[in-house]
Amino acid sequence: MSSGSPSRRSVLTVGGVTAAAAALPTLSASPAAAADKPGTALRRLVDMRFGMFNHFNMGTFTDEEWAAPNQNPALFAPSQVDCAQWAEAAKAARMSYGVLTTKHHDGFCLWPTKYNDYNVANSGYRRDIVEQYVKAFRAEGLRVGLYFSIWDRSYNVQGYDTRHGVGADQTIVPGDLTYMLNQITELLTGYGTIDMFVTDGYGWQMGQQAVSYQRIREHVKSLQPDIVMIDHGGLSVPFLGDAIYFEEPLGITAPEGNTNAALQGQTISDGWFWHPSTPTTDPISKASILSHLVDLEPKYTSFILNCPPNRDGRLDDNIVKRLAEVGSAWRPDKSRPPLPAQLPRAEHPVTPVSAYATGFHDGEGPMNAIDGLSDRNFETCWSTWSLDLPHSITIDLGGVWSNVSTLEYLPKQWGRNNTSDGDIISYKISTSTDGTRFTEVGGGIWGGSRALKVVEWSPRNVGYVRIEAVEGTGGYANMGGVRIGGRRKKPTLVSRVLPGNSTVYQLVNRASGKVADVLADGTANGTEVRQQPWRNQANQKWTFVSTGDGYYTIRGVSSGKVLEVGGLSRVNGGKAGIWSDDSVPQQHWAVTPTGDGYFFLTNRLSGLALNVDNGSTADGAAVNQWTYTRAERQQWRIVSV
Numbered sequence: 001m002s003s004g005s006p007s008r009r010s011v012l013t014v015g016g017v018t019a020a021a022a023a024l025p026t027l028s029a030s031p032a033a034a035a036d037k038p039g040t041a042l043r044r045l046v047d048m049r050f051g052m053f054n055h056f057n058m059g060t061f062t063d064e065e066w067a068a069p070n071q072n073p074a075l076f077a078p079s080q081v082d083c084a085q086w087a088e089a090a091k092a093a094r095m096s097y098g099v100l101t102t103k104h105h106d107g108f109c110l111w112p113t114k115y116n117d118y119n120v121a122n123s124g125y126r127r128d129i130v131e132q133y134v135k136a137f138r139a140e141g142l143r144v145g146l147y148f149s150i151w152d153r154s155y156n157v158q159g160y161d162t163r164h165g166v167g168a169d170q171t172i173v174p175g176d177l178t179y180m181l182n183q184i185t186e187l188l189t190g191y192g193t194i195d196m197f198v199t200d201g202y203g204w205q206m207g208q209q210a211v212s213y214q215r216i217r218e219h220v221k222s223l224q225p226d227i228v229m230i231d232h233g234g235l236s237v238p239f240l241g242d243a244i245y246f247e248e249p250l251g252i253t254a255p256e257g258n259t260n261a262a263l264q265g266q267t268i269s270d271g272w273f274w275h276p277s278t279p280t281t282d283p284i285s286k287a288s289i290l291s292h293l294v295d296l297e298p299k300y301t302s303f304i305l306n307c308p309p310n311r312d313g314r315l316d317d318n319i320v321k322r323l324a325e326v327g328s329a330w331r332p333d334k335s336r337p338p339l340p341a342q343l344p345r346a347e348h349p350v351t352p353v354s355a356y357a358t359g360f361h362d363g364e365g366p367m368n369a370i371d372g373l374s375d376r377n378f379e380t381c382w383s384t385w386s387l388d389l390p391h392s393i394t395i396d397l398g399g400v401w402s403n404v405s406t407l408e409y410l411p412k413q414w415g416r417n418n419t420s421d422g423d424i425i426s427y428k429i430s431t432s433t434d435g436t437r438f439t440e441v442g443g444g445i446w447g448g449s450r451a452l453k454v455v456e457w458s459p460r461n462v463g464y465v466r467i468e469a470v471e472g473t474g475g476y477a478n479m480g481g482v483r484i485g486g487r488r489k490k491p492t493l494v495s496r497v498l499p500g501n502s503t504v505y506q507l508v509n510r511a512s513g514k515v516a517d518v519l520a521d522g523t524a525n526g527t528e529v530r531q532q533p534w535r536n537q538a539n540q541k542w543t544f545v546s547t548g549d550g551y552y553t554i555r556g557v558s559s560g561k562v563l564e565v566g567g568l569s570r571v572n573g574g575k576a577g578i579w580s581d582d583s584v585p586q587q588h589w590a591v592t593p594t595g596d597g598y599f600f601l602t603n604r605l606s607g608l609a610l611n612v613d614n615g616s617t618a619d620g621a622a623v624n625q626w627t628y629t630r631a632e633r634q635q636w637r638i639v640s641v
Contacts, residue, residue, distance in 0.1 A: 038242060038347060041228045042261035043339045045196070045243055046300045048096035048143065049332050050293060053265060053306035054086060055101050056129070058108040059273040061311055067106040069153035070118070076108060077124025081313035083136035089307070089315050091140040093323035094330055098137045099145035099198055099304065102130055102187060107154030111190075115182050118154050125313075134191045143195040146187055150180065150211060151201025158205075171568060171605055172210045173584050174547075180211070181219050188223040196228050203233030203240050208372030209607070212549065213240060214351040218490070230263060234376025237452045238343065239410050239481055246301065250376060258299040259340045266292065267306035268319055274308040279316040286325045297333050300340075343454045346406040349485035353398035353550040353590035354602040356628055361385040365627055366393045367607040369479040374410065381412040381480040383422060384469065391477060392468040395484065396592040398550020400433045401491035404462035407442075409453040410481035421474025423448045424467075429455055432464040435497075435593030448473040459486060461494055464592075496546055497591050497599075498638070504541050504557060506534060506639045507610075510598050511632040512617040515540050516563075516610075518578055523559040526566060529576045529623040531612055541641060544591070551588035551604050553581060562587045563610075565625050570606040573613070576623045591638070598635040600628055609634045 059067040061075050090098055103109045109119035110129040120129060134144045151158060157176045188194055197220050202211070220229060231241040236252055237260070238244050244262035246252045254264050268283045269275075284305075292303050307319050355366035361383045368380035384391045397404075411423040425448045430438035441457035465484050469477035485491060507516040509531055517532035518539040534540060538558035545553050554563040561578040564587040569575070581587065588604035601610040603625055611626035615633035628634055 038345065039342065041226050042243060042342055045228050045263075046261050046302060046339050048302050049297060050093070050095045050330075051097040051099065051145075051263075051302060051304045052086070052090040052093070052095050053099050053147075053267075053304045054133070054309060055104070055267075055272040055306055056309045056313075057101050057104045057110065057273070058106055059104060060308065063275055065271055065273055067104065067108070069106045071106070071108075073108065073118055073123040075124070076120065078311060078313035081125065081127070081129055081132060081309075083129070083132045084139070085314050085320075086133075086307070086309060087136040087140040087142060089320045089323045090137070090142060092320075093327040094332070095142065095305075097143035097145060097195060098133070099147055099196060100130065100133045101147045103147075103149050103152070103183070105149050105151045105153055105201060107149075107152040107157075109183070111186065113183055113186055115179055115186075116155055130187065130191060134194075138192075144191075145196030145198055146191075146194055147198040147200065148184065148187065149200045150216075151205045155179065171585055172206065177211060177215060180216065184216070184219060185223065188220065188227075194224055194227055196230060197224070198230045198232065198245070199241075200232040202231050203235070203372060204375030204378055206372075208240070208351055209370065209604075212351045213372060214349050214485070215549075217349065233374055234378075235374055235413060237410070237413070237450065238345070239374060239408070239452060239483065240372065242345070252376065254296055254299040254301040256299075258301060260300070261339060261342060262299070262301040263304045264292070264296055264301050265304045265306065267308070268322065269306075269308060272306055272308065274310045274316075278308065278310065279318060281318075283319055283322045286322060286329065289322075289326045290330055293330055297336060343452060344406065344456055344487055345454065346408055346483050346485035347487050348403075348490040349483050350397050350401050350404065350491050351550065352395045352482075352484065353604075354396040354592045354600075355382075355393055356592065356600065356630060357382060357384075357391060357393040358630075359384055359387045359391045361387065367602075369393060369482050370395060371607070372481060374413065374481050376414060379412060379414050379480050381478050383412070383478045384472075384476045385422065385478075387476060389472055389475065389477060390468055390470045392466050393479065394435075394464055394466045395482060396435070396590060397463055397465070397484065398590060399496045400461050400463040400494040402461050402494050403459045403486040403489040403491045404431070404465075404484065405456055405459040405489075406485060406487045407455045407465060407467070408481075408483040409446075409455070409467070409479060410483075411450045411453075412478035412480040413450050420448060420450055421472075422476050422478030423450065423473045424453075424469045424471070424477050424479070425473060426469075426471035428468040428470065429457075430466045430468075431457075431460065431462040432466070433461055435464045436595045438464070438466055456487065459489060463497075497593065498544050498552070503640050504543055506540055506641050507542060508534070508637040508639055509612050509633065510635040510637065511615050512612060512621070514617070514619070516542070516623055516636075518556050518559055521558055522578070523561065525561070525579045527559070527578050529563060529578065530620050531616075531623060532619055536641070544638075547583075547588055551590055553587055554589055554601075555581070563589070565603050565606060565608075568605065569625070570608070572608065572626045574606065574608070574625045576610065576625065594630070594635055597637065599638055600634050601636065602628065610636065
């Protein structure tokens with residue numbers, strides 16, 4: 001264990017398969033003609049109007065809404081699975097589609113995945129339920145969507161969750177992403193055309209830094225170009241995904257006048273999953289369901305009603321009866337105008353690796369603008385609250401990408417004192433390929449509201465995007481989220497920041513003029529890194545090797561080991577040391593130019609910058625991590641030797 005590290009994983013072995021060794025789809029896999037599909041796909045989505053959600057998984061048999069992980073798969077033991085009955089009930093209700101929970105947060109899979117053992121093949125029911133589901137719904141003329149939880153608690157794909165008390169000591173490693181992509185490949189290549197792919201555990205659990213939304217999205221669209229991606233997050237504006245998901249039980253509903261393509265989810269019974277009380281509990285009333293449909297139809301929001309099958313694999317009679325009652329009374333309103341033109345989204349996002357700002361309020365630094373965490377009451381943001389504008393934030397894309405043309409700005413959704421203060425209303429946007437010379441590509445006035453703002457410019461090579469907040473409501477700026485990428489064309493990586501991997505460097509601290517040095521020329525795991533005068537010694541020399549996704553490992557020439565922050569530390573003062581290369585995020589660093597010949601190095605795990613403790617100029621001062629404030633002690637020259 002590294003410096004008392006509670007968890008360290010370099011590869012993830014699942015179902016006898018080493019996920020890191022499995023085929024990882026690359027960013028170069030391009031969806032054919034996907035760029036012109038969103039409008040058509042979203043019109044089709046809202047025209048479906050009414051659908052069935054089926055939460056059927058391990059929680060059905062354990063009486064849990066969130067089933068505990070790593071239970072005995074034999075607990076999943078329906079006497080039969082009658083997907084045809086579910087589809088018939090949906091058809092009777094005049095629904096147009098169904099969405100199945102293929103994997104919920106505990107990680108149990110309803111198909112015989114090759115990438116874990118926690119699936120139907122090892123359960124008390126050894127048949128592929130996903131296959132039965134899609135066949136049954138298509139037989140009734142219904143479209144099909146698949147729900148897939150990014151959060152997988154049985155296989156430790158958990159992220160860093162301070163709210164629910166689970167996964168707090170876990171972190172995402174490259175093998176986890178491979179595992180997800182391989183399972184997504186199975187779902188989107190084995191069952192024909194899928195109309196919706198619904199993710200969960202993203203905006204409120206992982207964020208786009210921990211699990212690259214760029215990689216997930218590009219892969220999904222490469223397999224099914226016409227698919228609509230939807231994420232379960234507590235937003236009432238589009239951000240992650242193509243359409244909004246309003247989760248009604250959380251109090252999030254489609255607002256009056258909504259013209260964004262959307263779904264609104266509610267459950268017909270006493271939970272998302274079946275419970276022993278479900279068959280004797282009166283379902284949501286026919287009048288309420290009809291009222292939902294009448295309310296949501298002019299809001300271009302499809303009503304997706306969850307109907308949980310029981311332990312026999314059938315819908316209970318009270319649910320079937322209620323659905324039939326609705327179908328006999330409801331007809332879609334064919335006079336509704338077509339879906340209005342949607343925002344010109346960044347269809348092909350690029351995952352940022354780092355960000356810095358000219359100013360920010362304590363605890364609300366620029367890294368919060370790029371982490372993708374956006375759930376209700378768990379939303380991070382960059383904020384200049386208490387500081388006078390103008391201020392700017394500069395976002396590092398981890399390399400120079402072609403065809404970058406679009407920026408989406410998400411104001412903080414759950415504002416201070418429930419106000420919309422902090423919305424940027426006057427702005428300038430500039431881009432750069434070297435982090436030094438910036439060219440203005442956009443600017444103007446945004447309305448002061450929490451609505452998503454989108455700016456487009458002519459596609460160009462971009463490595464850095466700078467947003468200057470000139471004016472904001474309340475006199476300050478908030479940025480809850482940012483998404484940057486290409487709209488019509490997919491960006492491709494043109495170049496990295498540093499030269500070839502074989503060059504050897506010294507890291508010279510700006511404040512002290514001293515270099516990062518491995519203590520006493522040590523080679524043992526956990527040896528600390530401190531600063532010392534340059535002596536041209538091997539323990540003061542480093543090589544930079546690209547991870548392939550915007551970061552670098554920084555390897556000591558003397559030890560052959562890599563620079564990391566020990567103990568899975570995410571706090572200011574976490575110590576830097578060396579460790580064997582385990583390909584874990586605490587060993588990955590974003591390298592971002594300051595614009596005047598120096599760089600700051602951001603740790604992938606913590607989002608904090610490599611720093612000399614207290615700005616000391618003394619020999620032997622500790623090298624650690626700290627929130628980046630543009631202080632000289634956090635800036636380094638990377639000098640070839």
